[in-house]
Amino acid sequence: MIPKVFIDGEAGTTGLQIAARLKARTDIELLSIDEAKRKDIESRAALMNKSDAVILCLPDDAARLAVSLVSNPNTVIIDASTAHRTSAGWVYGFPEMDKGQRRAIAASTRISNPGCYPTGFIALVRPLVVSGLLPNDWPVTVNAVSGYSGGGRAMIAEFEDRQTEDNYRIYALGQAHKHPPEMKKHAGLSHLPMFLPAVGRFAQGMIIEVPLPLWALPKKPKRAAVHKLLESTYAAEPFVRVVPLAEGDAIKTLDAEGCNDTNRLELYVFGTDDQARLVARLDNLGKGASGAAVQNLNIALGLDEGAGLVA
Known part of the structure; x- marks a missing residue:
């Protein structure tokens, strides 16, 4: 049946x-x-x-x-x-x-x-914690921006009915937000990450960023090692794409709406051998x-x- x-x-x-x-x-x-x-x-x-x-x-x-x-x-x-x-x-x-x-x-x-933010965050951070490249007690910071549809009907009306003229704004300024406990648990961290969310004047789409000073990590991994780990973790996944380093390095900017209307999750490792800028892009209403x-x-x-x- x-x-x-x-x-x-x-x-x-x-x-x-x-x-x-x-x-x-x-x-x-x-x-x-x-x-x-x-x-x-x-x-x-x-x-x-x-x-x-x-x-x-x-x-x-x-x-x-x-x-x-x-x-x-x-x-x-x-x-x-x-x-x-x-x-x-x-x-x-x-x-x-x-x-x-x-x-x-x-x-x-x-x-x-x-949650939408945790999906990108966990995808980036959990493999690093599990592998030991990132200590589970590391003071992790996550910066993120979402389309206003993530705020539900009230926020959608606020932006679409021009109740606000904001083009970009940060929120959860007191570090009180529903997502960090979820991020902590499923990424395998021993402390809540410092979560810095924002909303922009676009309906859907989002970018999640985790900055990592590779030089300060105990194993001092290079950017290529971080990328290889993510690549091997998600190699067989139909909805997760780890963007090749060369392709990522050719990008000058990244649009938060690039995965809209899909179930795709894109992961990037930007930066240098000393500083990695881990980025996840997805549709907040999709994946x-x-x-x-x-x-x-x-x-x-x-x-x-x-x-x-x-x-």
């Missing part, structure tokens, strides 16, 4: 993007709720419990409530909120993070979708949200992992 999938929160930014990737597919049946019953708990619970998989596109508290409504032990829940990204009993939905991650996702009924959810759905249901996705 064709698996049934329900998106709880389909009307939101991420939900709409997921639905767009699923509606044309014939290998699943996408269930929908009557608009008038979108907030009716009993109606939502009934749909969730008859589904093979549910994707939650809700605020954190609403996502926790939604999980409590699922009594069917076979229903797979993929949570796109922040609520369960560091929770015990939940598998982190970043298939490329570890050799056994796909198997863990396929075997689980509780999958937390990664950073809806694309990742669809990829996890495909894995969890035993379908073609790339179905509905563009590399």
